[in-house]
Amino acid sequence: MTASIRIKLSIMMFLEFFIWGAWFVTLGTYLLRNLGASGTQVGVAFLTQSIGAIVAPFIIGLIADRFFSAQKILGVLHLAGALLLWRASSAPDFGSFYPNILTYMVLYMPTLALVNSISFRQMQNPQKEFAPIRVLGTLGWIVAGLTIGWLNWEQTNSLQATFLMAAGASALLGVFSFTLPATPPVKQGAQTSIGDLLGLDAIGLLRNRSYLIFFLASIAICIPLAFYYGFTNPFLNEVGMKSAAGVQSLGQVSELLFMLAIPLFFSKLGVKKMLAIGMAAWVLRYVFFAYGNGENNYWMLIAGIVLHGVCYDFFFVTGQIYTDNLAGERFKSSAQGFITLATYGVGMLIGTLLSGRIFDAYQTTPTTHDWRMIWLIPAGIAVAVLLAFLAFFRDQKEPQAAPAEALQDPATPLSQAI
Structure with missing residues (x-):
């Protein structure tokens, strides 16, 4: 290049x-x-x-x-x-x-x-x-x-x-x-089924009990994720954080640093521990938000933002690698499309609808909210998902590819690259 x-x-x-x-x-x-x-x-x-x-x-x-x-x-x-x-x-x-x-x-x-x-x-x-x-x-x-x-x-x-x-x-x-x-297009004249577009040809992965648990956990953990995307900035502004959007960019800095460290953590901890740490980080983040404020506990707000790297990389990036390892050559790309549809499609859909209703339910005045309860609810959901995951997920010790192998094959059609 x-x-x-x-x-x-x-x-x-x-x-x-x-x-x-x-x-x-x-x-x-x-x-x-x-x-x-x-x-x-x-x-x-x-x-x-x-x-x-x-x-x-x-x-x-x-x-x-x-x-x-x-x-x-x-x-x-x-x-x-x-x-x-x-x-x-x-x-x-x-x-x-x-x-x-x-x-x-x-x-x-x-x-x-x-x-x-x-x-x-x-x-x-x-x-x-x-x-x-x-x-x-x-x-x-x-x-x-x-x-x-x-x-x-x-x-x-x-x-x-x-x-x-x-x-x-x-x-x-x-x-x-x-x-x-x-x-140029790579499938000119080819017929594309709805199953191909949605990655449904990878649905056979759900016959693997551990992957089924991971799949359901991925959908469920996206419910508390929606709270973060939708209401973190209003929360930080309401509690008096200056330049909240700029401070929130620390989450992306954290994401970048942990992304670079993923190969080391992956080899040392394995799939189950990394996924569990990612979910536990969601719990800790929301607890920090629930008890943080713009005065004495300002550090909790910063810590909750910086935890974004662990929350996202340890669960979602590790999950993409785990999916890639189990899918096999034939279904690698469609499997990534399938898990993305489940998380950002189904999971986030449920989460955004629920988070909005909870935000309205805990409005105390026209301009203030009971943020402690608003954040403890997604923390509770994340705890439930974490406990269920730890109880039922079994790492099958599949041969593990290097994290870099989860990158999309350049020859793969765009419909399978989402």
Whole structure:
């Protein structure tokens, strides 16, 4: 891979995740403050991510894999996304805001698979070449959060600007995408079934009792995960944290550092211990949030944010590796699609609906909430999932591939790369 292509792919990754981080982190705060939304409506807004994750395989499998080059579809989706984000920024109420953001997420979620596929198709050795490029995406998310904090948009009630910033970056990536290396479709003329699109040909993995336990635990742990995505930023702003979005970027820094350490932990601890530590970190994080505040226990808020690296990497990244090891060569990609559909589709769907209702139930005044109870409920759910996992999961001691082998094969169709 030439230096020119490497630079282009790095810019693509940076912008891809800068766009998402520019508005998604502060979405709950924006809806509550600017549009007067209820907690249930905030949950419904975050539910668009799950809807996008469910719809994405159809868009990719039916269009990108068979008819058009990936970089051209990426460009069109981001140009359309720029318009939708701009429209969302001027919506006067939740009723007019929601259709724009729903349509946007249906278009954005497929781009996560597209940027990966464009990258993989240019690489001779993805295991070594992908990580240095993908890390630019995490950096893009961090820069977006730091920018919001530096410009004081949360304190000055200017979060409408986050959508305009994301729209500008989306337009830039849309135009830039047409300069990316050509990535033609890989299944021209091929027939694609619904099972192929959703990864359902990997459903046979559930005959493995341990994998079934892991699969159910993955869905269940995404329920408390939805609380974090939807209500952490409103919580931090309500308890008085300054530049909350910028401080939240510490979670991505933690994610990056623990990601680099995954191979060492994986070889030392094994699958069951790593998955259990990941779930235990969710419990600890929510306990920190429940008892933290902007004064004496401020350190608890910071600790809860920094735990994101353990929460995400030890459970979700380890789970992807575990899935990859069990799937076998034939079903590696479809198995990843299957687990993603279950977690970000089904699990997050349940979690976003539940978290919004709980947020509304523990509203004490028009501007304050009983955050201790709001956070102890997902902590309790995470404890239940952890205990059930420890009781029933048995590590079958399958041959373990190196974590890098969980990366997507560059020859795999986009519909299976989600």
